[in-house]
Amino acid sequence: MQLKATLALGALLMSGAAFAQTKAPEPDYALSYNVGAVTEYRYRGISQSGKNPALQFGADVAHKSGFYLGTWGSTISWIKDSSIPGVASAKGPLELDVYGGYKGAFNDLVSFDVGGLQYWYPGNSYKNITGENANTFELYGGVTVSVVTLKYSHSLTNLFGTPNSKGSGYLDLSATFDLGNGLSLVPHVGAQKIRNFDTYRDWSLTLAKDVNGLVISGALVGTDWKQHFDAPYLLPGSGSRDLAAPALVVGLKKNF
Template identity: 65%
Template sequence: MNLKSTLLLSTLVLSSAAFAQAKAPEPDYTLSYNVGVVSDYRYRGISQSARDPALQGGIDFAHKSGFYLGTWASTIQWIKDSTPADRGAVEVDLYGGYKSSINDDFSYDVGLLQYWYPRNNYKLATGTNANTTEVYGALTYKMFTAKYSHALTDLFGTPNSSGSGYLDLSAGFDLGSGFTLTPHVGWQRIRGFGTYRDHALTLNKDFGNGFNVSAALVGTNWKSHFGTPYTLPGSGTTDLGKTSLVIGAKYNF
């Protein structure tokens, strides 16, 4: 071995050692936060905020084993607009589950989600409390995801609707330069009532440092399927399921 080879080998060994020392070990858990605002809070295609802006935020705990817990909240209007109910201006979601990868292409996620509406009196409107519990499972193949959610309680205050289900099909396409395009279609089956379809096409821009903005076309086939627009007493004739543009901004930290 000549001098050049010896020096090269020594350099490679030192570089590898330095890289190994510089690589930080995976933390046992991560804790992240997010805050945001949207021009209209849509859930499964239906406006939850009477087509008005909503403030939102959440906290997420993720363990390296795959288990996670989190909470997320948003201002809402739909309970107050459901006369004679007049209390329930906030939605708080509490969730936990487990996610993992099967291989490089497939991953899955299972969990439990509680929708909680503090101090709500929606029972005055329908005879059933708005608080809802669902279990869910999702399977992802590369950029495609299929998710099914099953209601263990009556669904958002609809009487005798326990056992309702929601199928969510979506995909995420990286367009480069921080842009992501996400098409979505979903079917909400409300036990004892019927099934409607919702759709969304979302363009998201990641500006880095945790800041994102999005623009989405969101809507449902409620009016064409059931023959009448989705309205509430407090929102007048506003069609809460009509396709419209939703703008959002979110900061993750």
């Protein structure tokens, strides 16, 4: 009996070793993508869609070394809404972002992310309004310690068609709290310095629920634009709607 038990144990160990040896290796690349919609598209606190709903999508490719490439897009209206009736008109219904960079970690607690991001507005004619194209390029760098992330973005071009704004910067402080059961809470504060203009601040608080890759979110978003400049953020095409006023933004996104 002892001999049979020994042989059986040896066979089990050998089969386990063989299974471990044939286990599929970690893939060099990982592909992910998503599609979704929001009740309005807010960026750095300001509505990019005239406080109307927007469709959004994204795709990312990441290498196991830490390098990554990605793209993200959304419908927008701010370029068209900037048209001045009877004076100048502009078009550009889509924002398409292309980015790439490197993510790494110093240890289990501290990680970093550096890269570049091109904001591209295909076929836009925003220079009819300001004399500058809306396309913008930024370099960014961020450090995450536990659940807190500090990130800085610096424009190497004029910022979204604002004349003489090359060298503008955005500082972003956020945290991601895992509440369990697919729930997360993300508070955020940011400061956008527009060179040769001024600085405004934005904030948000986002609660999200992930159900097997389907993410439902609600975010309270706002800025100090009206308080800081003593005027609402208005565009000719958006009427009297303050595009920087506090609002609740609801989103639905599916991750694949």
